Amino acid sequence: MPPREGIYGLLAEFNTPGELVHATKEAHRVGYRRMECYTPYPVEEAAQALHFHKTRVPLVCLIGGILGVTTAFLMETWINVWAYPLNIAGRPLFSWPAFIIPAYEWTILFSGFSACFGMLALNGLPQPYHPLFNAANFRNGATTDKFFLCLEAMDPMFSPTETRAFLEQFSAVSVVEVDH
Amino acid sequence: MATKGPIEDPMIDPMIDPRTGEYAVIAPGHTFKSVTQEIAGIVLTSNTPLGWFFGLVVAAGVAMGLVIGCTWLFLKGVGIWGVTIPGAWGFAIINFVWWIGIGHAGTLISAILLLFKQQWRNSINRFAEAMTIFAVCCAGIFPLIHVGRPWLAYWLFPYPNTMNVWPQFRSPLAWDVFAVSTYASISVIFWYMGMIPDFGTLRDRAKMPLAKYFYGLLALGWRGSTRHWIRYESASLLLAGLSTPLVLSVHTVISFDFAVAALAGWHTTIFPPYFVAGAIYSGFAMVITLAIPIRKFYHLEDLVTLRHLDNMAKVMLGTGLIVGYGYAMEVFMSWYSASHWEFFMMWNRMFGPMGWAYWMLILTNLAIPLTTLWSRKLRVNVTYLFILSFIINTGMWFERFVIVVTSLYREYLPSSWGTYRATKWDYMIYFGTLGFFTFLFFLFIRFLPMIPMSEIRMMLPQTKVTPRSKIAEVVSEEES
Numbered sequence: 304m305p306p307r308e309g310i311y312g313l314l315a316e317f318n319t320p321g322e323l324v325h326a327t328k329e330a331h332r333v334g335y336r337r338m339e340c341y342t343p344y345p346v347e348e349a350a351q352a353l354h355f356h357k358t359r360v361p362l363v364c365l366i367g368g369i370l371g372v373t374t375a376f377l378m379e380t381w382i383n384v385w386a387y388p389l390n391i392a393g394r395p396l397f398s399w400p401a402f403i404i405p406a407y408e409w410t411i412l413f414s415g416f417s418a419c420f421g422m423l424a425l426n427g428l429p430q431p432y433h434p435l436f437n438a439a440n441f442r443n444g445a446t447t448d449k450f451f452l453c454l455e456a457m458d459p460m461f462s463p464t465e466t467r468a469f470l471e472q473f474s475a476v477s478v479v480e481v482d483h
Numbered sequence: 484m485a486t487k488g489p490i491e492d493p494m495i496d497p498m499i500d501p502r503t504g505e506y507a508v509i510a511p512g513h514t515f516k517s518v519t520q521e522i523a524g525i526v527l528t529s530n531t532p533l534g535w536f537f538g539l540v541v542a543a544g545v546a547m548g549l550v551i552g553c554t555w556l557f558l559k560g561v562g563i564w565g566v567t568i569p570g571a572w573g574f575a576i577i578n579f580v581w582w583i584g585i586g587h588a589g590t591l592i593s594a595i596l597l598l599f600k601q602q603w604r605n606s607i608n609r610f611a612e613a614m615t616i617f618a619v620c621c622a623g624i625f626p627l628i629h630v631g632r633p634w635l636a637y638w639l640f641p642y643p644n645t646m647n648v649w650p651q652f653r654s655p656l657a658w659d660v661f662a663v664s665t666y667a668s669i670s671v672i673f674w675y676m677g678m679i680p681d682f683g684t685l686r687d688r689a690k691m692p693l694a695k696y697f698y699g700l701l702a703l704g705w706r707g708s709t710r711h712w713i714r715y716e717s718a719s720l721l722l723a724g725l726s727t728p729l730v731l732s733v734h735t736v737i738s739f740d741f742a743v744a745a746l747a748g749w750h751t752t753i754f755p756p757y758f759v760a761g762a763i764y765s766g767f768a769m770v771i772t773l774a775i776p777i778r779k780f781y782h783l784e785d786l787v788t789l790r791h792l793d794n795m796a797k798v799m800l801g802t803g804l805i806v807g808y809g810y811a812m813e814v815f816m817s818w819y820s821a822s823h824w825e826f827f828m829m830w831n832r833m834f835g836p837m838g839w840a841y842w843m844l845i846l847t848n849l850a851i852p853l854t855t856l857w858s859r860k861l862r863v864n865v866t867y868l869f870i871l872s873f874i875i876n877t878g879m880w881f882e883r884f885v886i887v888v889t890s891l892y893r894e895y896l897p898s899s900w901g902t903y904r905a906t907k908w909d910y911m912i913y914f915g916t917l918g919f920f921t922f923l924f925f926l927f928i929r930f931l932p933m934i935p936m937s938e939i940r941m942m943l944p945q946t947k948v949t950p951r952s953k954i955a956e957v958v959s960e961e962e963s
Contacts, residue, residue: 319945320945320946320947320948321947321948324948339708339709339710340708340709341706341707341708341709342707342709342712343515343519343680343684343707343937343940344680344712344937344938344940344941344946345709345712345713345715345716345937345941346709346712346946346948347713348948349709350709350710350712350713353709353710355709355710355713358713358714358717360714360717360718360721361717361721364718364721364725375661378641379652382641382649382650382652383649383651383652383653386647386649387647387648387649387651389651391651391653391654394653398652398653401652401653401658402652404658404661404662404732404736404739405652405657405658405661407728407732408658408661408662408665408729408732408736409661409665411665411669411725411726411728411729411732412664412665412668412669414721414725415668415669415672415673415721415722415725415726415729416668416672418718418721418722418725419672419673419676419718419722421718422676422714422715422717422718423703425714426708426710426711426714426715428679428703428704428705428711429703429704430703430704431699431700431703431704432704433704433706435706436706441706442687443687445687445706445707446680446683446684446686446687446688446705446706446707447515447516447519447684447687447688448514448515448516448519448940
């Protein structure tokens with residue numbers, strides 16, 4: 304848990320995604336690592352500037368899918384062969400072609416749930432409180448039309464004065480301090 | 484799907500892109516802020532339009548038919564319906580298949596068109612998904628009330644019970660339970676996930692404390708972090724990839740309810756593709772039925788443009804042709820199979836006592852739409868499309884009626900022939916679900932963002948990330 308006191312970071316506000324990406328690239332080049340961009344829609348170039356490429360969402364989804372297909376197929380087999388065997392017009396108890404259909408549906412069900420909830424879990428959501436919500440300009444723009452770069456105080460390179468000077472050299476609308 | 488029509492004069496209509504001659508997907512001149520305000524304003528406004536209240540009350544009144552009909556049904560049993568032997572499947576199954584089919588266009592728009600990178604879908608995606616969910620709600624009612632003792636409907640699910648009784652997985656009806664419940668769950672998840680960033684926007688723009696609190700809860704603390712966005716996009720693509728085979732499988736499984744039975748008119752392998760195409764056909768018609776009044780009422784012509792209507796009409800033309808092929812093949816196979824019963828079934832379907840339903844279906848599903856949708860003028864004629872969407876959905880309802888009833892009421896043994904006549908309760912419950920659907924939709928357009936704001940922002944030209952060197956040029960050009 305990061306300490307809940309002092310400043311969380313410095314937040315620079317930009318008007319265009321291009322300016323944000325440029326500032327992020329520079330910050331990464333200079334050596335800042337604990338930083339994050341905030342945009343009103345996905346900006347792939349910002350992720351590249353942050354050197355964030357891999358997500359584990361597809362892996363979680365795959366595991367969910369495998370779990371779904373095995374759960375459903377084993378459940379059907381156990382039910383129709385051992386737990387409650389019924390003779391339906393002389394068909395074999397282990398009618399695996401028929402079992403494929405519910406197993407197929409549960410593959411999708413489990414992997415879909417894993418993709419969605421896995422994404423939320425990896426993102427650390429739900430998270431009703433976040434220090435950034437303390438910044439008035441963040442709440443006003445981050446989900447509408449402004450682009451933000453936050454350099455966090457946890458970064459070893461962070462210094463309230465030098466980092467601010469670093470951010471101010473870009474065409475930021477404002478650079479504000481965000482409290483915890 | 485870009486057919487280049489004749490351009491009368493692109494200077495007159497600013498919505499026409501002079502390079503392609505197509506209508507623009509978004510009207511020019513929008514900014515991130517203007518699209519956000521336009522869409523969020525509908526939800527966050529403090530003065531609800533009177534028309535909304537009027538519509539809601541009318542829809543709720545019609546939905547009372549469902550409440551009254553179901554109450555009487557639960558008191559009396561399914562005997563109040565027109566179902567008898569041999570017509571053991573009547574309105575309930577017809578309406579179930581019809582409603583599920585309508586839902587399919589929503590998933591097609593949200594998933595398949597996303598995978599095909601059809602950006603125009605962004606404007607209509609959200610309310611098409613909402614339509615899916617509400618249609619599935621209406622559809623789900625019918626099998627539940629059709630089981631006779633709906634309070635025991637949970638027996639359909641495999642759960643450990645003291646009776647030691649389990650479902651029988653070789654039955655298409657058990658497959659239905661899995662297909663429809665999965666479809667409903669995944670649709671809800673996809674819909675909600677798509678709205679999370681928009682809930683963030685609404686939370687930040689809301690003025691009223693209650694709205695702030697409500698949308699804040701729903702937004703789950705979304706703050707547009709880039710790492711979040713990348714995972715979010717990854718999950719959306721995965722869900723789209725999963726929904727695509729899902730939507731095709733759902734109507735396939737529903738068609739198995741018929742195709743697996745050994746009954747002339749049902750026992751055919753063409754059912755799965757032709758059911759799916761019919762589902763998408765009727766679903767797009769329903770999207771048009773909803774989109775046209777909404778864009779008019781809320782002045783969203785900038786975001787839901789004639790391009791959307793044109794494209795949807797083209798999809799209807801395509802799926803309509805597949806449906807037409809399905810009808811033709813049914814007729815052909817009834818002759819080519821050399822089966823006496825197949826042949827009689829088709830003759831009876833066309834010229835028997837209920838032949839009028841078949842010709843009604845041909846008229847409304849094929850004759851009217853498939854002759855007129857070729858014309859670009861008619862495809863962008865809002866009034867015509869609105870009327871046509873009702874015609875097509877009537878036709879699709881008749882298709883299900885024809886498949887269910889005309890195959891059943893005169894089967895193999897002439898001694899067991901009967902007829903089917905729906906009672907007033909059948910009609911009441913059916914029209915009740917139409918009211919219920921409209922009621923849910925009215926609530927949706929008032930309280931939830933009906934157009935995905937984050938996706939619309941992505942379609943604006945401003946999203947392009949200009950390299951640093953070019954920014955200075957752009958700025959100097961703008962200044963001069």
